[in-house]
Amino acid sequence: MSVSKTCAGGALFAFLVGALLAMASSANAGDINFCNKTGALIYIAIAYPQTGGGFLSRGWMSIDDGECSIFDTALHVPTFYFRATGEWNRHGRTKERPTWGKGKMFAVWDNDNFQYYNAEERVLNSKLEEFTQGPTADNGDVAATVTFTPEGSETTISAPPPQPRESK
Numbered sequence: 001m002s003v004s005k006t007c008a009g010g011a012l013f014a015f016l017v018g019a020l021l022a023m024a025s026s027a028n029a030g031d032i033n034f035c036n037k038t039g040a041l042i043y044i045a046i047a048y049p050q051t052g053g054g055f056l057s058r059g060w061m062s063i064d065d066g067e068c069s070i071f072d073t074a075l076h077v078p079t080f081y082f083r084a085t086g087e088w089n090r091h092g093r094t095k096e097r098p099t100w101g102k103g104k105m106f107a108v109w110d111n112d113n114f115q116y117y118n119a120e121e122r123v124l125n126s127k128l129e130e131f132t133q134g135p136t137a138d139n140g141d142v143a144a145t146v147t148f149t150p151e152g153s154e155t156t157i158s159a160p161p162p163q164p165r166e167s168k
Contacts, residue, residue: 030075030076030141030142030143031070031073031143031158032046032070032071032072032075032080032134032142032143032144032146033068033069033070033071033144033145033146033158034061034063034068034069034070034071034082034084034145034146034147034148035063035067035068035145035146035147035148036063036064036065036066036067036068036147036148037065037066037147037148037149038065038086038098038148038149038150039065039150040065040086040087040098041062041064041065041087042062042063042084042085042086042098042100042148043059043060043061043062043063043084043085043086044059044060044061044062044063044071044082044083044084045057045058045059045060045061045082045083045084045106045108045114045131046058046059046071046080046081046082046083046131047080047081047082047083047104047106047119047131048077048079048081049077049078049079050117054117054118054119054120055081055106055118055119055120056115056116056117056119057106057107057108057114057115057116057119057131058072058113058114058115058116059083059108059113059114060085060113060114068145076140076141077140077141077142078136078137078140078141078142079133079134079135079136079137079142080133080134080142080144081101081103081104081106081131081132081133081134082100082101082131082132082134082146082153083099083100083106083108083129083130083131083132084099084101084148084153085097085098085099085100085110086098086099098150099129099130100132100148100152100153101129101130101131101132102130102131102132103130103131103132103133104120104130104131104132104133105120105128105129105130105131106119106120106128106129106131107120107121107122107123107126107127107128108126108128108129109124109125109126109127110127114126132153134146134155135155142157143157143158144157144158145158
């Protein structure tokens with residue numbers, strides 16, 4: 001009898017540990033995280049598909065060098081596009097601004113925060129700038145980390161949360 005209690009207690013313990021791990025992992029499901037390893041302050045903008053078609057572009061989130069931040073914890077999308085810019089630097093008579101983003105054009109506003117619907121077209125006072133596509137999630141809820149460096153950007157896809165195993 002004590003053996004069956006131990007087995008039942010062990011199975012319950014294993015189930016609870018598995019459930020807690022699944023809950024902890026699912027708290028990160030769908031997070032789009034950006035990290036800055038550029039040596040300077042950067043600003044992030046993203047664009048993502050809307051239900052019913054079209055894209056929404058939003059910006060700017062600032063991230064200090066050496067820091068990471070989630071763009072929006074409530075955001076759950078199947079894919080996203082991203083762009084980053086740095087501060088303007090003067091080189092002689094010219095000014096340069098480091099940028100990260102290549103591929104697809106979306107509306108942005110450099111002078112302040114923005115949110116544009118139908119962002120594949122120039123909207124209001126916006127201009128079209130290049131964004132890089134992030135990963136796509138088969139389950140419709142992409143989770144990834146984009147790390148910016150002086151040489152470019154690197155995207156890491158977050159692993160899906162582990163599925164609890166059934167006890168026997």
